[in-house]
Amino acid sequence: MMFVLIQRFCRHALFSLYENTWVVIVISIAMLYAGGWISMSAFNETDIIDNYTWWFSVTITTVGYGDYAPGSYGGRFTAGVIMFFGIGIIGLVVGKLAETIIEIANRKVKGFSHMNYENHTVIMGYRTGSTEKMITELLADNPEQKIVLCSLTQESNPMVKQKVDFIRGELASTDVLTRSNAAKARNIIIHGKDDDQTFFTAYALREINRQAHMVCCLMDEDHADKIKNLPADDPSLNQIVLPANIYLMAQELQDRESCSVVQNLISNLTGQNMYRLDIPKQEDFSVSYKSLFFALKEKYGVTVIAVKDKELEINPPLDMTIKPGMAVFYAGPERLSFIELDAIQ
Incomplete structure (x- = not known):
């Protein structure tokens, strides 16, 4: 019985020392x-x-430059004691530092860290396969953008290799919204397990x-x-x-x-893709859809397929006037980084 009590006391003492390692190191x-x-x-x-401070530092770390050395037997004994305990203390320091670094890395992988990004993309919800493809598309269009993936179902970051950050928790919770810094995000994708979760998450996000x-993915x-x-x-x-596949199947049967x-x-990965061009409101710009269509085709090799004013219009009439503040959707091999609007008029 006494042995069991002593064993428990020792375990408790060792655990307390482990929990207060830095305090023990400083006191020692x-x-x-x-x-x-x-x-x-x-x-x-x-x-x-x-x-003394210099000598103590090189002695406890067992570096021992030898520029100052004790001459008496008592001084040498004292130096030996400091070196002996110094080996253990330095080992504790190195081990605790390594443990702290690993813990910080694990917190990030496990989704418990805090993001300080701004103008980033936040993805709420994870679905095996489809989320990976979606993120691949996003990075293909802009490899430098910061993406934060939030999920409750994943215990660790499923996309470490893609350098996507991870936050674990309930999607609509204040904790997840805060740690993902969703209030400063530029783009948000919500892919909940069902429409209820998607809506409540969207509602919480729009409050901040x-x-x-x-962009929200809905089933109904x-x-x-x-x-x-x-x-x-x-x-x-x-x-x-x-779920566009249902509509595409019917369309495929017809055409x-x-x-x-x-x-x-x-798709941003292959072939001709669709992009958006916003006509700045401050531009002195006015041209017909016909002129814009042929000018962009001849000068940049892209095809205008839709125009957005108050409403989106696919294949608009040739005499439609394109003005500042409108958006133009075009198909081309890559996004146009610069368009000379003056040369189009």
Whole structure:
């Protein structure tokens, strides 16, 4: 019985020491420092006392430059004690530092860290396979953008190799919204396990961020108005994506290979892709759709397929006037980084 009690006491003491390792290290160094100084003073080691802090540092770390060395037997014994305990203390320091670094790295992988990004992309929800493909598309268009993936179902970051940051927790919770810095995000994608989770997450996000472009994946088209009516600086910032494969299957049966056309346009990895061009409001610009269509085709090799004023118009009439503040959607091999609008008029 006594042995069991002693064993429990030792375990408890060791655990307490482990939990307070840094305190133990500081106290041990302080005691060695004070004890060594008193001992060296007692043995009249004048050179060491005059340079004690330096001598103590090189002795406890067992570096031992030898520029100051005790001459008395008592001084040498004291130096030996400091070196002996120094080996253990330095080992503890190195081990604790390594443990701290590993713990910090694990916290990031496990999704418990805090992001300080701004103008980044936040993805709420994870679905094996589809989320990876979506992130691959995003990085293909802009490899430098910062992406933060939030999920409750994943215990660790599923996309470490892609350098995507990870936050673990309930999507609509204040904790996740804060740690992902969603209030400063430029783009938000919500891919909840069902439409209820998607809507509640979108609602929580719009309470803290009305400037971001938010895209929500819904299973039921009847829920689309709930997302579109959420408060935003511009109604067009609230967008929904439906399970398009159902519509594409019907379209494919009616018009063979139409699926290939649509899938090519929405992929950033291969073929001709679709991009958006916003005409700045401050530009002195006015041109017909016909002139814009042929000018962009001849000068840049892209095809205008839609125009957005108050409403989106696919294949608009040739005499439609394109003005500042409107958006133009075009198909091309890559995004145009610069367009000379003056040369088009």
